Amino acid sequence: MAIAKVMGTEVEYGITIKGDPDFDPxxxxxxxxxxxxxxxxxxxxxxxDQENPLADARGxxxxxxxxxxxxxxxxxxxxxLVNGARYYVDHxxxxxxxxxxxxxxxxxxxEKAGERILEMSRRxxxxxxxxxxxxxxxxxxxxxxxxxxxxxxxxxxxxRTSFKQIVEHLMPFFVTRQIFCGAGKVGAxxxxxxxxxxxxxxxxxFETEVALDTMVKRPIINTRDEPHADREKYRRLHVIVGDxxxxxxxxxxxxxxxxxxxxxxxxxxxxxxxxxxxxxxAIKEVSHDPTCRSALQMDNGKRMSAVELQAxxxxxxxxxxxxxxxxxxxxDVISKWEHALECLRRDPMELDGKIDWVxxxxxxxxxxxxxxxxxxxxxVEMLDLQYHDLRPDKGLYYLxxxxxxxxxxxxxxxxxxxxRMPPQDTRAYFRGECLRKYGDAVFGVNWDSISFGVxxxxxxxxxxxxxxxxxxxxxxxxxxxxxxxxxxxxxLRA
Numbered sequence: 001m002a003i004a005k006v007m008g009t010e011v012e013y014g015i016t017i018k019g020d021p022d023f024d025p026x027x028x029x030x031x032x033x034x035x036x037x038x039x040x041x042x043x044x045x046x047x048x049d050q051e052n053p054l055a056d057a058r059g060x061x062x063x064x065x066x067x068x069x070x071x072x073x074x075x076x077x078x079x080x081l082v083n084g085a086r087y088y089v090d091h092x093x094x095x096x097x098x099x100x101x102x103x104x105x106x107x108x109x110x111e112k113a114g115e116r117i118l119e120m121s122r123r124x125x126x127x128x129x130x131x132x133x134x135x136x137x138x139x140x141x142x143x144x145x146x147x148x149x150x151x152x153x154x155x156x157x158x159x160r161t162s163f164k165q166i167v168e169h170l171m172p173f174f175v176t177r178q179i180f181c182g183a184g185k186v187g188a189x190x191x192x193x194x195x196x197x198x199x200x201x202x203x204x205x206f207e208t209e210v211a212l213d214t215m216v217k218r219p220i221i222n223t224r225d226e227p228h229a230d231r232e233k234y235r236r237l238h239v240i241v242g243d244x245x246x247x248x249x250x251x252x253x254x255x256x257x258x259x260x261x262x263x264x265x266x267x268x269x270x271x272x273x274x275x276x277x278x279x280x281x282a283i284k285e286v287s288h289d290p291t292c293r294s295a296l297q298m299d300n301g302k303r304m305s306a307v308e309l310q311a312x313x314x315x316x317x318x319x320x321x322x323x324x325x326x327x328x329x330x331x332d333v334i335s336k337w338e339h340a341l342e343c344l345r346r347d348p349m350e351l352d353g354k355i356d357w358v359x360x361x362x363x364x365x366x367x368x369x370x371x372x373x374x375x376x377x378x379x380v381e382m383l384d385l386q387y388h389d390l391r392p393d394k395g396l397y398y399l400x401x402x403x404x405x406x407x408x409x410x411x412x413x414x415x416x417x418x419x420r421m422p423p424q425d426t427r428a429y430f431r432g433e434c435l436r437k438y439g440d441a442v443f444g445v446n447w448d449s450i451s452f453g454v455x456x457x458x459x460x461x462x463x464x465x466x467x468x469x470x471x472x473x474x475x476x477x478x479x480x481x482x483x484x485x486x487x488x489x490x491x492l493r494a
Contacts, residue, residue: 002263003234006156006426006467008100009111011244012093013118014138014388018354025092027133028125030076032094036122039080039436046078046088047446057225057235065429080445081274082436083421085110087117089103093149093214094118094137099428100467102449103329104256106423108248109410113264113418115139115246117418119390120419123393139244141187141201141386144381147325150214155259156467157235159227163275166237166446167210167221169265172274172311173242173258174220175283176296176306178203179292179348180340181254183243186364186375186384188288195288196375197364199357203287209279213238220279228447230465233482235280241283246388246397248409249354253340256333260317269320274309275299290361292344307344314338341399343385354407359400360387430470433479434488441485454486462492 015032017023048068056062069077077089084099101107122137129135142148157166182199183218192204211219224238239258245251264270277297278284285294286306295303304312314337321334343350351358364383367373373380389395400406422432428450434450435442443459444451453462464470482488 002266003156003158004102004468005259005263006100006102007104007107007259008098008154009107009255010095010097010112010150010152010154011114011139012090012095012151013113013244013390014140015092016136018134018136019132020129022110026089029089029092029094031128032118032121032125032135032137033079033087033089034076035128035182036079036087036121037124038079039439043075044078044080044435044439045074045444046080046086046440047444047449047451048074048248050446050449052226053224054212055225058210059222062212070141080431080435081117082432083110083113083418084423084426084432084472085114085117086447087121089112094121094389099422099432100426101423101428102468103327104252104259104333105409107255108251109414109418110423112248112410112415115390116415116419118405119392121320122390132363137390138157138385138388138392139246140385141244142185142205144189144385146189146219148190148202150163150202150240151241151242152214153239153255153258155237155239155262156227156229156484157237157262158266159231159233161235163223163235166265167260168269168273168275170221170261171209172309173261174239174311175276175279175296176286177254177257178243178286179281179306179310179344180257180337180351180355181242181245181250182287182355183245183250184270184358184360184384184387186381193288196288197290197361199290200283200287202241203283206241206280206283220283220330234467235438243356244388246395247354247356247406249336249358249407252409253333253336253355257337260330260333261313262313264316264320267320270316272312272316274304274312283334288307290357292348292350307341307427310337310340311345314341353400353405356397359397360384363387363396363400413460424472425468426468427467429472430464430475430479433475434485437479438485438488452485452489454489462489 053060079087097109122135126135136173178200183201185198187202188195206218206220208217208219210221211224220241222238224239227234227236282296285395292307352362387396392398422428441452443453448464451459482491
């Protein structure tokens, strides 16, 4: 039986400073991350010793050197937050990694909390900039100068599942799922064929099928083997092929459908081969066709559209869930997936108000009609960017939300609470509450460990190899009976 799909996302945001001719993205990211303040004291390191980004899921170690910053740089670039998240500088971008969650509804809440945290940081950072400089943050995937940055998803899987099998069944799914989770984009990049508007922000940047890299020769399926959990039991599937979404409905479908398909792979419920002849070519063909009607060349010589391929996965999912009681959230995901595919089959624009790329296209076309513009107008490209602006009063997605033209999955109160509170049913609860309660004694943190400096003694590292331990139900009494970090360490070893 498939294991619980603990999941999370890592979003790299676009950053610029308007009115600063000497804009330096790295120092601006450091300013942004450090502008966000929480109550807990102490300078906490991110524990890079626990990471191994050169391990490949195909069973080997890639040549290269693991970069580990010095202590001062580590502290300046990393924040571990009381809601269980990590907020940090990744190359030349601010990145927010949400805490581990057990269901897609909580995923939406915590990813949207990340948007709030970035915007709070931006306002604080702007107060430190000399006028007229103003920091702007975008939840998108391209700077229009040939650089793409990621929106990554992570899913816990059973290590016994063959990686070859994962690749076989996920490749056509990833190539085609963009029809309901693309963020939309005006024009093309990375030497791709010219197009007025396409479904995905990222599709033009994928150049190979399977590989470890995330920045050059980007693969549709990434092979990083860094489980952040018990390596003997678990695999963390690191997904780099998705767009940065703002629509809650889109995020819900993106992660909800993907986690369901992964469970089906673990349980051997993918009963047919849907392999594509050329996935790298196909991912661009799908993105460049907002009608969603173009037929893709299959390995078996047949041709199928992206909608037909997704419908084949849906049929298998319906059969997979028909034999037993289905979790209400999973049932809702299937219902929304089915509805989305029905709309895409008839007319994708029926999903206006639900799916990011459709919402963006509808808004731009309405603007073009009012202003008598075409797709090559600079104003149209600017409107595209403005959709992703994190400022609540300027971002066009947020305008649609205020106007009731963006379907919601969660509410503002839940998102606000997640800015400060970790999910209660994963180890993120223990991590976040330790930071809240013992912040001045925490020395270092990683997803699967937390280290304390107690009374001048050697650093005490507590391992958290099981993502479903450290929950509120599991540790609340322990935390209540441990007034200090020293008491906690003592009680854990008792």
